Amino acid sequence: MQNSEYNFSKIEPKWQAYWSENNTFQAINFDKRPKFYILDMFPYPSGAGLHIGHPEGYTASDAYKRFKKAQGYNVLHPMGWDAFGLPTEQYAIKTGKHPKITTTENVSRFKEQLKQIGLCYDWEREVNTTDPQYFKWTQWIFTQLFKKGLAYVEEKPVWFCPELGTVLANEEVLNTPEGPRSERGNFPVERRPIRQWVLKITDYADRLLDGLKAVDWPDSTKRLQANWIGRSEGAKVCFDVDSSDDTIDVFTTRPDTLYGATYLVLAPEHPLVHTLTTPELKDAVSAYIEKTKTKSDLERAELNKDKTGLHIGAFAINPINKKKIPIWISDYVLVSYGTGAIMAVPAHDERDFEFAQKFNIDIIQVIDDCGTAKKDAGGNLTQAFTASGPLKNSDSLNGMDSESAKKAVIENLEKANKGLVEVNYKLRDWLFSRQRYWGEPFPIIWVNESDYAQVNAQFKPKGTTIKSKIGDELLYAICLPDESLPLELPEIESYKPSADGQSPLSHASKWLEVHFNRETGETTSQASNFTVRGLRETNTMPQWAGSCWYYLRYIDPQNSTALIDKELEAYWKTPDLYIGGAEHAVLHLLYARFWHQVLYDIGVVTEAEPFKKLFHQGIILGEDGEKMSKSRGNVVNPETIIEAYGADTLRLYLMFLGPLEAMKPWNTKGIEGVARFLRKLWRLVIIDNDYTLNPKIDLTNSVKLDSETDRLVHQSIDKVSHDYENLGFNTAISQLMILLNQLSKLESLPKEVVEQFLVLIAPLAPHIAEELFFRLGNEQSISEREWPKVDAQKLESETVKIIFQVNGKYRGDTMLPKEHTKETAIESAKKHERVIAQLDGKAIVKAIYVPNKIVNLVVR
């Protein structure tokens, strides 16, 4: 009876200390080996500590890193903290504790937990978005955007809760039968326009779309981003307003249906609504607009199945046939898309059809459905016909197909100066400010008009000015010089926003009021002949800002004179693999790409796209199959698992649960399987805990493996290598289980084979691999050992298994030599007992032979 003990709690801390002391996984700048940059989405260090979802993706990237290192790459695999964020601020409001302190505590807890799992990062490259030496460069990037004219200020509607006196995030607003309410306190909330910084991401829409072609991302993610950008080609059509000088521009993707436009709809927020409404309808229209304010875009879209709207009394003239059509307002038209107004063609648009039916507006079919549309007994459409086809009811265009008609209509309108080709995007500009404390302050000063004129142009945006009414004054924005960065957050007494929704920074009067040197840009608390009076911007940046470019800072984290050194950038370039959740498929990845493209334009980086290859890890659900959450009480804590089973077992099990990309439930019972596997591995090498090696191991490597085992070894090297490369860890582990089961059965086996096994499993279970490798007499870390090579010859076997089928059903098999003829295979099938039984009384119609695989006899 073997007496061995796999004491993970003793060996795991030992090797964690070893890796740390020896800088085993340090990335070496300018090393001759090929570089490989693996990036994880960095976490928000919450007060709750790690949950089991974090280590899933992180274990995968850690394993991949160890694999790539063994393959001879100079691997960069860093970690950092996306540490600005709402929960820390809320905690500060509640307790008065400075977010900086909370953040430091949370970060050290997270770091400790990551280390416990055996995750080895190059900690010398750690970044923290709240570190002034980091956000100095976040602010610097903003000044570049500002100077390039890619930033502007605008009043934007945001959720505001008068009761709480604060702006709310979408997720803090609940939909209730009584209307939208705040999550905290259940108070009524409304959309209120507040002064915001906005970034012109739409200027980059086409490049963001084109760039997707070149990257190795999941197709579904590319599609998601492309849909989000939503490029659509169409026309802008200008409608005159009857008995008025005003005109209304609409955007349409179907100019071919212009003859079928029977009414116009303005978004309730459209600037012309008030002007065009006839006096007797003003009250009703105002009431409708008020009601719209309480609805989010999503609500206007989804929950409001029943169309609402009002005719505002005015009429427009269809430019193509001079027909007079009524102007309506309805909340199904959004002010943020296109021109905020549409021409409604109920016969050929579902929403317009629904609306026209409800309000009894004409439905004129101008595209011939050629009998394919759904109609009632009277021959009227029962739903919109949205396909293309030949035109009708369209004067000279009758008979023309949709595509040609689109061109013809636009040409016609262009001649009359009533329209033109236009491209529209669903993508909206990026609302880039928050009325909060715990974020990067904007490096912006507001000055009055006459002072602005005296300020050196280097502090102003090129080709534009940014002005806004602040307090009662119209002020102009200038940016701080690089030397004044970072602009740090002031200490304040209360983290609560002011009652009018302004940022808590608006209380910090000492910090707020400055004197700005017109030439040098230096800010002082005392005025002088060279200074102008200014007010600092009180908004802060959103959490996205810091996470938009962190992957660049890992390359050169300490640089105080540049965001990144040019030579280092040229060496490390951009991440070769980016692993992170699909929940960031659009926003984070799109914003980061936008900033990267701007940085590319100004020469900071040399590649146009930041993330060459992307992989989404799935979510781990609770044992009940529901999303893990404190309130459900189904949260699994990694620390408990490590205490009971060890980090290697946790890592292995996380990867064994299922495909990395899948959403899968945690099952604590199942962990027994991988725990047994590791104990079995331990016993293969050690027969008691006193450093006694298993005598089955031939230390001289003179024992030869039988050919079947030898083939299995090489098949395993082959499969495991492929699976690791594709992050298919679950199948790699089952292959290793098969191999270990075989090796355990042998009477004796060469040490070399055991070591190869250890190298194969080291990426996933590094502690036990190091320990056993060490006990086999090796002095170097197993991570220095080269990845085993497959001997292709050994994969081949002399015999192959031929499957026998009758009418496609398995009825037996046999082993045949590799070099056999089709006839031999078919003959041996016909001789097989079970096949004969199936052939009884039937004739063979056909015999299919797939070389080295299958014989299928078709009988009747």
Added chain:
RNA sequence: GCCUAGGUGGUGGAAUGGUAGACACUCGGGACUUAAAAUCCCGUGCCGGCAACGGCGUGCGGGUUCAAGUCCCGCCCUAGGUACCA
């Protein structure tokens, strides 16, 4: 509504159009043990049969094919995302 992903034993899952259920968990039986833990062996999709074996079986209904979990068409269900985008 729309977009995306998915639906395979009691459970997690595996399967270049070629033996469905690898590898595990669970459960049952046995060995070792005073006993337990650990370990080892056998069985474990469903129905029938002592067994050999036969039938059925990858959400549902069709289709293509010698052969379909895999490809095509229609439907149902689940999860995630969402902006009635004109």
